[in-house]
Amino acid sequence: MPSPHRSRADRRRATELRILNSARELFAEKGFDRTTIRAVATAAGVDPALVMQYFGSKRELFTQAVQAFPALPAATDTDALVDQLLATLDLKLGGLPEGTLVMLRSMLTDPAAADHVRETLDRQIDSVSAALPAAEDPELRAALVITTLLGVTIGHQFLGLAALRDVPADRIASLLRPAFKALTGPPD
Amino acid sequence: MPSPHRSRADRRRATELRILNSARELFAEKGFDRTTIRAVATAAGVDPALVMQYFGSKRELFTQAVQAFPALPAATDTDALVDQLLATLDLKLGGLPEGTLVMLRSMLTDPAAADHVRETLDRQIDSVSAALPAAEDPELRAALVITTLLGVTIGHQFLGLAALRDVPADRIASLLRPAFKALTGPPD
């Protein structure tokens, strides 16, 4: 059922976007393997063949459905860095962008997704590490901070751990803050 | 190629075990969806139909391939608890039992695996929480400790983050210790 009176190019872009959105939603919810081209097509109200025609392959559709993680804001001061990292918790626990969910969901079972996540986290670690000039082993400390956030995110967003349900993000942040301070700079 | 002179019952148990071990290895490496009955059978040197005959279904084989996480040792003292938690890092970073790898690998894409992991972690959280009588929000604190360990494990074991490669477990433990102390009991 085509929407009324629109130019051919407009409709083309609209359905392509509809497909991409359905794909993101399904990939984020069920992962790469369990998301079928047919399911995406149905969700978008379109024939499976059209999905192929537009994106070439399921793998390519997956790639397009992923969007880069939001870059971490730079910080040179350690205290400010911790605050900024904790500020991202709101995002991580509430409305993580769907393109990010797509990556995280499949990272343990799809090597391509794992690569993408690894590269992204490595980059984030470098970025955090660069803001820890005073401490020793800055890269390792940064990695522990980032993986901690990853673990909390997984426990909350994907596993739905009881102890994390209905806990406001700033409560978690306030408990995590002293831990991150201990991690990023030792008490001397 | 039957191994020589053994009783029928012995050989039966032996091949059943061989199948189970192959299954564990493959499930741990590739996850539920990408592990095929045929691949398990081939790895065990056996016909696919035999796998079905012994385990009934792929799902049942998966269930059998999972073994319970090693229970957390109890501790009533906070400092001792932190030490014990960090002592598990050796295990988590080195030779995590394959049955555990199976669960973790599939937890993001297979709901049954997610259930199992959630239940296990909930139990661990309760256990840790019980050892934190003094602090407020003990359950939440426990959950943050456990999810931190989860995140570090994933970053190291499954993603292979560069910053965690070739870092001895006790180095990580020594950096994590002050963070866990800050998390389990506030500086008063």
Next chain:
DNA sequence: CCATTCACTCAACACGTGTTGACCCAACCA
């Protein structure tokens, strides 16, 4: 020694998948 049990294999079914090529018809353009 013979009948039976049973570990194990073979061949196939039913189904869902990604992917493809032929086709249709409304929008466009001269």
Next chain:
DNA sequence: TGGTTGGGTCAACACGTGTTGAGTGAATGG
């Protein structure tokens, strides 16, 4: 108005999957 483009559908192929039922032959036990 008529020919062409191109968004979109239809039907099918080739393949891999979990699963099944009939069959085979050696170990068993009386």
